[in-house]
Structure formats: structure tokens, C-alpha cells
Amino acid sequence: MGFNAQKIVKSFGNPPTVVLKEISLDVADGEFVAITGRSGSGKSTLLYSLSTLDPLTSGTLLLDGQDTATLSQKDLHRFRNLNMGFVFQFHYLLPELNCEENVLFPARKTDRHEELRSHAVQLMEDFEIGHIRKKLSGQISGGERQRVAIARAMVMKPKYLLADEPTGNLDSISGEKVLSIFERVNQKNGTTVIMVTHDQGYAHRARRRIGLVDGRIDFDERT
Ligand SMILES: Nc1ncnc2c1ncn2[C@@H]1O[C@H](COP(=O)(O)OP(=O)(O)O)[C@@H](O)[C@H]1O
Numbered sequence: 001m002g003f004n005a006q007k008i009v010k011s012f013g014n015p016p017t018v019v020l021k022e023i024s025l026d027v028a029d030g031e032f033v034a035i036t037g038r039s040g041s042g043k044s045t046l047l048y049s050l051s052t053l054d055p056l057t058s059g060t061l062l063l064d065g066q067d068t069a070t071l072s073q074k075d076l077h078r079f080r081n082l083n084m085g086f087v088f089q090f091h092y093l094l095p096e097l098n099c100e101e102n103v104l105f106p107a108r109k110t111d112r113h114e115e116l117r118s119h120a121v122q123l124m125e126d127f128e129i130g131h132i133r134k135k136l137s138g139q140i141s142g143g144e145r146q147r148v149a150i151a152r153a154m155v156m157k158p159k160y161l162l163a164d165e166p167t168g169n170l171d172s173i174s175g176e177k178v179l180s181i182f183e184r185v186n187q188k189n190g191t192t193v194i195m196v197t198h199d200q201g202y203a204h205r206a207r208r209r210i211g212l213v214d215g216r217i218d219f220d221e222r223t
């Protein structure tokens with residue numbers, strides 16, 4: 001299962017600028033992968049292409065063995081909602097909701113709201129943000145906001161956690177907390193983690209590192 005990308009190409013604009021140049025890549029269930037590379041090398045584009053948030057220009061992407069080209073937008077949306085959690089460099093919390101409501105936001109349309117509420121509370125305890133459940137995002141620190149965003153990404157118990165520079169805005173203590181949460185969900189729950197980072201120290205915490213140079217895979221190494 002997992003991700004199976006075959007010669008994926010992503011270009012933007014007209015005339016097209018080719019950003020991903022026939023990338024082929026498998027990510028199996030349970031892996032912890034760091035995607036590294038210089039700014040502009042295509043890391044975010046690769047992550048969004050793998051996530052199906054961005055359509056491919058060409059190539060094939062299988063998710064859990066299913067060809068994503070055969071799925072409608074609605075199917076893809078449903079797949080992502082059930083199976084993928086996203087964490088970005090900026091947290092995108094809703095300012096008018098408190099932290100617990102933000103964490104529960106992806107669950108709002110499900111009939112599992114009550115079950116997921118206790119899961120949300122548990123996640124917030126695990127991530128040491130239980131005490132700020134009723135606070136608004138404007139009333140907490142940057143590191144706390146990012147942990148709220150991770151709890152929100154995990155609330156639906158996704159198989160896949162995709163993160164784009166999740167420590168980019170954080171001091172080293174907060175960054176360390178984020179990394180240790182990722183390690184924990186990967187080891188404890190078997191969640192597949194794909195994390196874009198240009199921090200070499202954090203990249204080496206992943207068991208597999210994929211380096212991009214100019215839209216191509218430069219190295220793919222495992223610890
Ligand atoms: N929506 C877009 N439209 C046009 N160009 C884009 C778009 N998204 C990314 N790019 C270009 O693709 C290249 C790779 O971008 P990106 O994937 O964001 O790199 P990274 O995350 O490694 O810094 C950059 O040159 C960027 O300008």
C-alpha cells in the first residue's frame with residue numbers, strides 16, 4: 001500500500017516551467033521519510049503532488065494501490081479527509097475557534113464526533129497542550145499553535161501524515177517537540193510520515209531521506 005509515484009511531472013505556467021521532472025518514488029506504510037533540498041528544488045510541489053492536493057501534469061500516482069487518475073475530486077477529497085493529515089509551516093488555525101474546536105474541525109461532518117472528541121482530548125494531553133484546550137490561537141505560543149495543528153492533523157487517525165517545513169517557524173525547543181511527536185506517532189501508531197525540511201538535524205531523525213535537486217531525486221538513503 002502507501003504511495004507509488006511513477007514518472008510524475010509537475011509544471012506551472014505557459015510556457016510551462018517544469019518543476020518535478022519524472023520523479024518515481026515508493027513510500028511504504030509505516031515509513032518516516034524526510035524530503036530535503038534547497039529552496040526552490042521542488043519539495044513542496046512534490047509533497048502536494050503526492051497528497052493529491054495538486055493535480056499531476058503527467059505520470060501516475062497510486063495511493064493504496066488505487067490509481068488516483070481514476071478518482072473524482074469528491075473521491076480524492078474523501079480519501080484525504082479519512083487518510084491524510086497535513087501540517088504546514090504556518091498553522092492556519094481558525095482564530096475564532098478555541099484550540100479544542102480547531103483540533104476537532106476535520107471531524108465536524110462525521111457522525112463520530114463524540115468518539116473523536118475524546119480522541120482529540122487525548123491527543124492534546126499527549127502533545128502537552130491539554131491545558132490550553134479552551135484558549136484561542138491568538139492566546140498561545142507559536143510552538144503550542146503548531147502542536148494544536150498537529151493534533152488537528154491527527155484527529156481523524158490518518159494513515160498518512162504529511163508536513164511541509166513544520167518546524168520552519170519554531171525555536172529549537174518547540175521544533176524538538178514537533179519532531180518527537182512525529183517520531184512517536186510513527187513508532188506507536190505506525191503512521192506514515194512524510195516531512196519536508198531543510199534542517200539536516202531533523203532530516204536525520206527520519207529513517208529515510210530523499211534529497212531533491214532541481215526537481216529530480218538526487219539521493220534516497222536509509223538509516
Ligand atoms: N503555483 C506555482 N506557480 C508557478 N510556479 C510555482 C508554483 N509553485 C511552485 N512553483 C515554482 O516551482 C519551484 C519549486 O517550488 P517549491 O516546490 O515550492 O520548492 P521548495 O518547496 O523546495 O522550496 C520554484 O521555482 C517555484 O517558483
Ligand SMILES: [Mg+2]
Pocket residue numbers: 043044045
Ligand atoms: Mg517549500
